Amino acid sequence: xxxxxxxxxxxxxxxxxxxxxxxxxxxxxxxxxxxxxxxxxxxxxxxxxxxxxxxxxxxxxxxxxxxxxxxxxxxxxxxxxxxxxxxxxxxxxxxxxxxxxxxxxxxxxxxxxxxxxxxxxxxxxxxxxxxxxxxxxxxxxxxxxxxxxxxxxxxxxxxxxxxxxxxxxxxxxxxxxxxxxxxxxxxxxxxxxxxxxxxxxxxxxxxxxxxxxxxxxxxxxxxxxxxxxxxxxxxxxxxxxxxxxxxxxxxxxxxxxxxxxxxxxxxxxxxxxxxxxxxxxxxxxxxxxxxxxxxxxxxxxxxxxxxxxxxxxxxxxxxxxxxxxxxxxxxxxxxxxxxxxxxxxxxxxxxxxxxxxxxxxxxxxxxxxxxxxxxxxxxxxxxxxxxxxxxxxxxxxxxxxxxxxxxxxxxxxxxxxxxxxxxxxxxxxxxxxxxxxxxxxxxxxxxxxxxxxxxxxxxxxxxxxxxxxxxxxxxxxxxxxxxxxxxxx
Amino acid sequence: xxxxxxxxxxxxxxxxxxxxxxxxxxxxxxxxxxxxxxxxxxxxxxxxxxxxxxxxxxxxxxxxxxxxxxxxxxxxxxxxxxxxxxxxxxxxxxxxxxxxxxxxxxxxxxxxxxxxxxxxxxxxxxxxxxxxxxxxxxxxxxxxxxxxxxxxxxxxxxxx
Numbered sequence: 206x207x208x209x210x211x212x213x214x215x216x217x218x219x220x221x222x223x224x225x226x227x228x229x230x231x232x233x234x235x236x237x238x239x240x241x242x243x244x245x246x247x248x249x250x251x252x253x254x255x256x257x258x259x260x261x262x263x264x265x266x267x268x269x270x271x272x273x274x275x276x277x278x279x280x281x282x283x284x285x286x287x288x289x290x291x292x293x294x295x296x297x298x299x300x301x302x303x304x305x306x307x308x309x310x311x312x313x314x315x316x317x318x319x320x321x322x323x324x325x326x327x328x329x330x331x332x333x334x335x336x337x338x339x340x341x342x343x344x345x346x347x348x349x350x351x352x353x354x355x356x357x358x359x360x361x362x363x364x365x366x367x368x369x370x371x372x373x374x375x376x377x378x379x380x381x382x383x384x385x386x387x388x389x390x391x392x393x394x395x396x397x398x399x400x401x402x403x404x405x406x407x408x409x410x411x412x413x414x415x416x417x418x419x420x421x422x423x424x425x426x427x428x429x430x431x432x433x434x435x436x437x438x439x440x441x442x443x444x445x446x447x448x449x450x451x452x453x454x455x456x457x458x459x460x461x462x463x464x465x466x467x468x469x470x471x472x473x474x475x476x477x478x479x480x481x482x483x484x485x486x487x488x489x490x491x492x493x494x495x496x497x498x499x500x501x502x503x504x505x506x507x508x509x510x511x512x513x514x515x516x517x518x519x520x521x522x523x524x525x526x527x528x529x530x531x532x533x534x535x536x537x538x539x540x541x542x543x544x545x546x547x548x549x550x551x552x553x554x555x556x557x558x559x560x561x562x563x564x565x566x567x568x569x570x571x572x573x574x575x576x577x578x579x580x581x582x583x584x585x586x587x588x589x590x591x592x593x594x595x596x597x598x599x600x601x602x603x604x605x606x607x608x609x610x611x612x613x614x615x616x617x618x619x620x621x622x623x624x625x626x627x628x629x630x631x632x633x634x635x636x637x638x639x640x641x642x643x644x645x646x647x648x649x650x651x652x653x654x655x656x657x658x659x660x661x662x663x664x665x666x667x668x669x670x671x672x673x674x675x676x677x678x679x680x681x682x683x684x685x686x687x688x689x690x691x692x693x694x
Numbered sequence: 695x696x697x698x699x700x701x702x703x704x705x706x707x708x709x710x711x712x713x714x715x716x717x718x719x720x721x722x723x724x725x726x727x728x729x730x731x732x733x734x735x736x737x738x739x740x741x742x743x744x745x746x747x748x749x750x751x752x753x754x755x756x757x758x759x760x761x762x763x764x765x766x767x768x769x770x771x772x773x774x775x776x777x778x779x780x781x782x783x784x785x786x787x788x789x790x791x792x793x794x795x796x797x798x799x800x801x802x803x804x805x806x807x808x809x810x811x812x813x814x815x816x817x818x819x820x821x822x823x824x825x826x827x828x829x830x831x832x833x834x835x836x837x838x839x840x841x842x843x844x845x846x847x848x849x850x851x852x853x854x
Binding site: 209210211212213214215227228229230271273 | 779824826827828829830831832836840
């Protein structure tokens with residue numbers, strides 16, 4: 206169509222951001238339209254007589270107003286220039302750093318792309334290292350995995366996600382952070398936190414604030430996936446955080462109810478499962494023919510009073526490869542990250558873990574489970590058998606080791622050492638306070654002490670967790686000098 | 695119903711003209727049936743002439759009982775009429791409307807075609823049409839835009 210001929214439609218009715226148009230004979234879903242007053246919208250659905258448009262710009266819509274079809278479809282221009290920038294779902298910068306340095310050569314990618322098929326997928330075999338001991342050892346993630354992060358308010362989800370982004374420094378991983386309908390202040394704070402921790406250089410932020418039009422908020426995860434796919438197709442490993450899909454579902458519900466779609470369970474429309482599954486299917490590990498990179502997706506959902514049995518959390522659980530359950534109660538007890546180990550699962554990550562860590566994590570899980578059984582019995586008995594006392598103490602030590610301060614990363618080898626230490630003779634008579642006091646000294650010693658450094662280096666050559674524990678038995682002497690017990694107790 | 699609409703459309707060509715004529719017809723009939731204030735006082739001589747030009751049997755179709763229903767049905771019918779939106783730079787008078795309307799009905803082969811006249815001074819001259827959701831610009835603006843480079847070149851000759 207040239208400037209002398211174009212398809213047009215006229216406003217039949219409008220309700221808030223939803224406009225019904227008459228005309229536009231060959232319009233398709235996800236085509237863009239624009240009014241005479243330059244207000245843009247995208248086609249959400251098409252019926253025999255009318256076209257439903259969702260407006261992405263705010264303004265007054267008048268009856269019989271003319272809308273013309275734009276040559277572009279719903280898409281965003283992507284490129285390396287997005288790195289370190291915060292943009293809205295239509296690619297407009299929102300970080301106050303001025304215009305984007307894009308060129309005509311940059312491709313425009315459609316937002317609602319279909320997820321690549323099974324022929325494009327590769328077995329997930331590389332571990333996605335978060336630098337967080339609890340995750341990397343007990344609930345490991347794989348590159349290309351989809352892991353749901355769910356938890357109630359103030360359970361430390363956002364802090365945990367920021368830690369993961371910061372810990373991707375120097376790994377070559379590109380991080381995409383999608384903030385869906387967050388308060389503008391939160392968006393600003395997150396950008397500042399990432400900048401201060403020098404994590405912005407390899408991060409792209411796609412954000413919408415809660416005051417923006419609902420259709421624009423609805424597009425946030427789609428844009429995030431589109432940007433992630435651009436980097437994945439260039440062979441990069443991408444970490445994509447969608448914070449959060451609960452708000453996204455609510456926005457979709459708002460749009461659907463306004464459009465007279467029949468409400469289903471919890472008033473969500475029938476296609477809510479499709480919307481999220483369609484989105485999350487775009488993550489994965491891809492073969493070189495399809496770019497070769499990976500998209501590791503971490504969708505987030507905020508729970509109401511730790512109830513994860515409602516529609517959206519259960520939907521998301523079923524379409525992801527595991528979940529991490531955060532609890533505000535654990536956080537208030539000082540457990541950071543406040544992940545409930547017994548209720549969290551990773552269905553893909555364990556296949557990516559090395560053999561030693563795999564065995565070690567099984568051993569730890571056994572101790573934790575035994576300890577929780579024994580804990581109940583121990584309440585009825587004043588004198589516990591030594592074996593029971595040992596298990597309970599080991600659990601205490603493990604839980605203390607798993608605590609990790611925000612914005613700290615622990616290398617993989619050190620994580621293994623730390624978790625194997627409670628099984629050594631030296632630690633048999635130690636308690637939680639010992640770990641609390643000397644954890645940092647132990648970490649540094651295994652990274653810098655010339656006597657302990659060979660142990661750290663030798664970890665990759667080991668075959669079983671028993672070999673690791675045996676190797677660490679030799680470190681008892683040095684550790685007792687570095688960590689004098691009397692002072693600790 | 696079809697018959698009533700066809701009689702009205704016989705010499706009514708634009709959407710605004712149609713709506714205006716329906717309004718004066720309705721108020722005139724209401725006055726006849728129920729009395730009360732004459733709301734057609736603001737009608738022009740042209741309107742009154744049009745009312746008089748309507749045949750006797752046309753008025754016989756309306757009764758006290760069906761008048762509201764007929765006008766409600768007519769409203770629905772109007773929204774489904776084949777409409778040709780026409781962007782012009784001026785407001786056409788009745789003669790122009792008649793000329794353009796009758797040509798359009800013949801060309802498009804729709805005896806009930808109705809013109810939706812819209813004003814757009816930006817067209818400079820000529821007209822732009824919208825038929826079945828497709829906009830075609832036959833205005834001077836489109837011609838100028840089409841030959842923009844050529845025209846600028848022409849102007850440049852006189853600049854020094």
